Every structure is written in structure tokens, then in C-alpha cells.
Amino acid sequence: MSVQAAIQRGYQAYQRGDLVTARATLQSVQHPQAWHLLGLVERKAGQYGEALNWLAKAERADQRNPEIPNNQGRVALDAGQVGDAERFFRRALSLRPNWEPALTGLGKSLNQQKRWQEARTVWGTVLQQKPQDVSGRYNAAMADVELGKLDEADAAFSQLLENGVDDAAIWFMRGRARCEASRIEAGIADLEAAWTRRPEPHVLKNLANTLWMAGETQRFERLLSSVPDELALMAVDLRGQSGDFDGARGAWEQLNEAQRGQAAALAIKSVLHRDLKQIDAAYEAGEAALAQSPNDAFIIDAAACGRLMLGDGSGALKIIQPLRAAEPHSQHWLAYEMTALRVMGDARYEHLVQLDNHVRPYELPVPDGFSSIESFNAAFLEALEPVRGFTTHPLDQSLRLGQQTSRDLVTTPDPVIQAYIKALDQPIRAFMQDMGTAQDHPLSARNTGRYAFNGCWSVKLTGGGRHVNHIHSEGWISSAYYASVPAETRAGESKSGWIKFSEPPFPTRPETPPEKWIQPEAGLLVLFPSYLWHGTEPISGTSERVTAPFDVVPV
Numbered sequence: 001m002s003v004q005a006a007i008q009r010g011y012q013a014y015q016r017g018d019l020v021t022a023r024a025t026l027q028s029v030q031h032p033q034a035w036h037l038l039g040l041v042e043r044k045a046g047q048y049g050e051a052l053n054w055l056a057k058a059e060r061a062d063q064r065n066p067e068i069p070n071n072q073g074r075v076a077l078d079a080g081q082v083g084d085a086e087r088f089f090r091r092a093l094s095l096r097p098n099w100e101p102a103l104t105g106l107g108k109s110l111n112q113q114k115r116w117q118e119a120r121t122v123w124g125t126v127l128q129q130k131p132q133d134v135s136g137r138y139n140a141a142m143a144d145v146e147l148g149k150l151d152e153a154d155a156a157f158s159q160l161l162e163n164g165v166d167d168a169a170i171w172f173m174r175g176r177a178r179c180e181a182s183r184i185e186a187g188i189a190d191l192e193a194a195w196t197r198r199p200e201p202h203v204l205k206n207l208a209n210t211l212w213m214a215g216e217t218q219r220f221e222r223l224l225s226s227v228p229d230e231l232a233l234m235a236v237d238l239r240g241q242s243g244d245f246d247g248a249r250g251a252w253e254q255l256n257e258a259q260r261g262q263a264a265a266l267a268i269k270s271v272l273h274r275d276l277k278q279i280d281a282a283y284e285a286g287e288a289a290l291a292q293s294p295n296d297a298f299i300i301d302a303a304a305c306g307r308l309m310l311g312d313g314s315g316a317l318k319i320i321q322p323l324r325a326a327e328p329h330s331q332h333w334l335a336y337e338m339t340a341l342r343v344m345g346d347a348r349y350e351h352l353v354q355l356d357n358h359v360r361p362y363e364l365p366v367p368d369g370f371s372s373i374e375s376f377n378a379a380f381l382e383a384l385e386p387v388r389g390f391t392t393h394p395l396d397q398s399l400r401l402g403q404q405t406s407r408d409l410v411t412t413p414d415p416v417i418q419a420y421i422k423a424l425d426q427p428i429r430a431f432m433q434d435m436g437t438a439q440d441h442p443l444s445a446r447n448t449g450r451y452a453f454n455g456c457w458s459v460k461l462t463g464g465g466r467h468v469n470h471i472h473s474e475g476w477i478s479s480a481y482y483a484s485v486p487a488e489t490r491a492g493e494s495k496s497g498w499i500k501f502s503e504p505p506f507p508t509r510p511e512t513p514p515e516k517w518i519q520p521e522a523g524l525l526v527l528f529p530s531y532l533w534h535g536t537e538p539i540s541g542t543s544e545r546v547t548a549p550f551d552v553v554p555v
Contacts, residue, residue: 014040070105073102107123116146172206270289388403408455446554454553462544471530477529485520
């Protein structure tokens with residue numbers, strides 16, 4: 001059989017899904033086209049490593065064919081190797097500029113890296129070639145949501161729906177855009193439409209959270225009571241996040257026997273016992289879950305907390321360390337490691353948690369266009385009100401009895417809000433300069449001297465409001481800026497509204513109380529590592545406290 005005949009036979013087998021015949025036919029053919037096809041065969045088989053090996057061999061032999069790096073990019077995306085995928089797609093585009101398949105792949109890789117401005121540019125180029133391309137229109141609009149161009153995104157999603165593209169993802173993203181634009185009821189209607197069309201976990205989470213924040217408690221309860229069986233455990237978790245621990249425990253008991261015996265169910269049971277301060281029960285459920293699934297991150301979290309609550313710091317550290325090694329920049333596992341070291345009385349804790357060096361207050365420079373910090377704060381408070389939208393706190397965050405803005409302030413066009421974002425540069429750079437670049441510490445080792453915002457929002461605490469102790473898992477440097485503080489906070493007699501550091505959100509043996517406090521005042525900015533536990537004491541009465549926190553990451 002000739003080379004071309006073998007390649008043709010292998011291709012036909014690949015086309016009809018007969019991968020065994022395709023492999024057998026192509027593996028003996030010494031030709032880059034055969035190796036290219038073998039890469040596609042292994043991709044279809046889900047063998048991404050083998051697929052990339054064959055494609056690399058084909059690319060070395062045929063360096064002018066853009067289809068090879070384009071397919072390398074597609075396989076890398078399948079394998080979750082997003083940076084490699086970007087590199088492959090850019091290689092394909094260097095061989096064939098503005099080639100739509102490679103542009104589409106590049107756009108998807110940039111989406112996954114959350115590099116939204118670059119992604120939006122790529123999707124715009126795709127649409128120049130194919131103005132009616134549904135994927136391009138959807139992805140361009142999705143990037144617009146992330147960039148804060150909410151009206152443009154809303155219009156684009158609406159046009160897709162009017163064109164008959166009735167897809168749950170479009171309803172979901174338009175719902176997000178409308179909620180972030182403070183069009184809450186319209187956003188809820190879209191999220192409900194997405195849920196009706198595709199009852200998936202991420203839709204349930206977002207719809208439940210939106211109903212909860214909008215104060216729609218009856219609709220929230222109806223939603224959780226009507227989920228399909230495969231999402232019943234998630235509904236239990238969402239009830240627990242709402243603070244209804246007894247209701248969540250009751251719903252957990254209503255699960256069928258097979259569901260209750262699953263590792264994930266046992267981990268959620270452990271979390272509920274933790275929230276109820278039932279330490280022994282939390283430990284037992286966490287250990288039972290860990291015995292079934294020793295490598296699952298959520299289950300390790302539950303088991304580690306159980307061990308820390310019982311004072312077994314070394315046991316917690318043992319199951320945390322593999323995740324710390326695998327995800328060295330994870331703020332979550334770093335916080336757990338530090339808590340374990342503190343419980344153990346290990347001297348390494350003092351090196352890692354340098355409160356005097358790494359928790360620093362700054363006076364915010366007066367933003368451009370204002371004569372004083374007082375005049376800025378007055379204008380800032382006014383500018384924040386239209387973007388609050390919701391009536392109560394999110395389900396999965398630290399806020400209790402307060403409101404949070406519905407969109408990222410970094411992409412909010414209001415000039416007063418943008419003046420705030422600009423004014424933050426000076427203290428952020430001062431903090432990076434102060435921390436240094438020592439490579440033996442997880443904070444300073446990441447210091448490149450450059451940063452990017454990874455979210456900025458505003459919180460208004462009302463009577464009884466507080467932040468439970470937490471960390472910022474997506475950050476590197478986190479913050480609290482105080483635009484307004486109540487009189488009781490300024491008086492300082494009860495530490496009402498003060499920010500505290502180093503106390504985990506669960507009890508431990510021995511106890512691990514706060515190690516540092518800072519008294520807020522209007523105009524004060526506090527910067528600290530994202531892995532550091534922090535929370536606040538409640539404010540009382542009719543008091544209000546308004547902050548504008550943010551996270552930054554190194555670039």
C-alpha cells in the first residue's frame with residue numbers, strides 16, 4: 001500500500017470513529033501527514049499527551065503547515081494547558097494571519113486566562129470576518145461583561161436571542177450583565193430562563209445567590225426545594241451558606257442513603273457541624289469523607305478543619321502539604337498551613353505571619369479633582385449607591401448583614417470611582433517596595449514590582465453587620481479602604497467595626513485568637529497578604545460602615 005493510500009485509509013477510519021484501525025494503519029507510515037492524523041486520533045480517544053507527542057513530531061517535520069499548531073492548540077485546551085494553547089494558536093497565526101479557526105482558539109485561551117481586553121480584540125477580529133458567527137458574538141459579549149461594558153453586552157445577547165439562538169448560556173450571561181447593571185429583576189428572569197433550559201450546578205449557584213441577595217427568600221426556598229436529585233446535595237450546601245444550619249441539616253437527612261454515604265455528602269455534613277460548633281461530629285464526618293476520597297480538595301479542606309479544631313496540627317499539615325506543593329500560590333492552602341503551624345507552636349509560623357511588616361495602614365492620597373479626602377469620600381459614597389443593587393449579602397462570602405456592589409468597580413466608568421482606582425497606585429507600590437523580594441517567603445517571592453487588579457467592590461455594613469474571618473483566595477495583596485465609619489468605631493471603646501487579623505473562622509485547640517487589630521477611620525487604606533485570616537467586629541444599632549476593598553495579583 002502506498003503512503004498516500006495508507007493515509008487515506010487511516011483518515012477514513014478516523015472519520016467513522018474506528019480509532020483502532022486508524023492507529024494500526026497510520027503508525028507504520030513515516031510521513032508528517034500520518035503523524036498529524038495520529039494526533040487527531042489520540043485527541044478523539046482522550047489521550048492528550050500522546051496526541052501532543054504526535055503533533056509535535058508532525059510539526060518538526062512540516063513547520064509551514066498552520067493546521068498542525070492549530071490542532072496542537074485545540075488539544076492543549078482540552079488538556080487544560082491554557083498557556084501552551086495560546087502559544088500554539090499564535091504560532092498558527094504567524095503562519096496564516098487572521099485565520100479564523102486559530103483566532104477562535106486564541107480567543108478561547110485568552111478567555112480562560114481572564115485576559116478580557118486581549119480576548120475582546122481577538123473576538124472583534126473574528127467578527128470582522130464572520131459578522132454573524134454565533135460563537136464570536138457570544139464570546140465578544142461575554143468579554144464585554146467582564147470589561148464592564150454591560151449595555152453593549154446586553155444588546156448583543158438580546159440580538160442573539162432575537163435571532164433564534166435560544167441557548168441557556170446566552171440567557172445566563174445576559175442575566176449576569178443585567179444584575180451587574182443593577183437591573184435585578186430582569187437579571188433574575190434571565191437566570192431563571194437559563195435554569196429552565198439547563199439545570200446545571202453553576203446556574204443553580206448563581207440563581208440561588210442572586211435570589212438571596214435580592215431578598216427573595218421565598219423564591220430562594222422554592223428553588224432549593226425543587227432541584228433535581230443530582231443537585232440535592234448542592235442545595236443542602238446553599239442552605240448552609242444562607243445561615244440556615246438547622247434547615248441544611250434537615251435537608252441533608254432527607255437525602256437518600258446512597259447520597260448520604262458519598263464522600264462529598266460527608267464533607268458537607270462536616271462543614272455543617274463545624275458551623276454549629278459541633279467539633280467532634282465535624283471531625284468524624286471529615287475523616288469518613290477523607291477515607292473515601294483522600295485526594296479531593298474540598299474533602300481535604302473539611303478534614304483539615306476537623307483536625308485543627310481538635311488540635312491535631314501535624315495531622316492537618318500532613319494532608320495539606322501535597323496541595324501546597326501542587327498549588328504553591330494558593331492563598332487558601334497557605335492560610336491552612338499557617339494555622340496548622342500556629343496550633344503546633346512551630347517557629348515557622350512567626351516567619352510566615354509577619355503582622356508588623358505585612359499589615360500596613362496608609363492614608364489614601366487625595367484623588368485627582370478633589371481638594372481633600374473628606375470631599376472625595378462624600379462624592380465616593382454618592383457614586384457607590386447606584387451600583388449596590390442588592391439588598392443583602394452574598395451567600396458564599398464573608399459579609400453578614402450588609403450590601404455589596406453588584407459589579408467590579410475597576411470597570412465601572414463613573415469618574416469618581418475611577419479616581420479612586422487611580423489613587424490606589426501609590427500605596428500599592430509603596431507596599432510592594434516595603435515587602436521586598438525575598439525568595440524565602442510566599443508573599444515577597446511573588447513580588448515583580450508590577451500588579452493588576454483582580455476585583456474591587458464596595459460593602460456597606462448596617463446594624464449588626466460584620467465580616468466573618470476569611471481570606472481572599474484569588475488575591476495576592478488584599479485591602480480595606482474606609483470611606484465612612486460610624487461614631488462607635490471612631491470611639492474605639494468596644495472595637496466595634498475594627499478589622500482583626502490571624503483568627504481562623506473555626507475554633508481550634510489551643511485557641512487562636514486575633515493577633516493584631518486596626519481601628520478604621522475615613523480615608524484609611526489597610527493592605528495585607530490575601531492569605532491572612534481577617535474579619536471585623538459587628539457594628540451596632542443604625543450604624544453604617546462603607547468600605548471599598550480590592551485584590552491585586554502580580555504580573
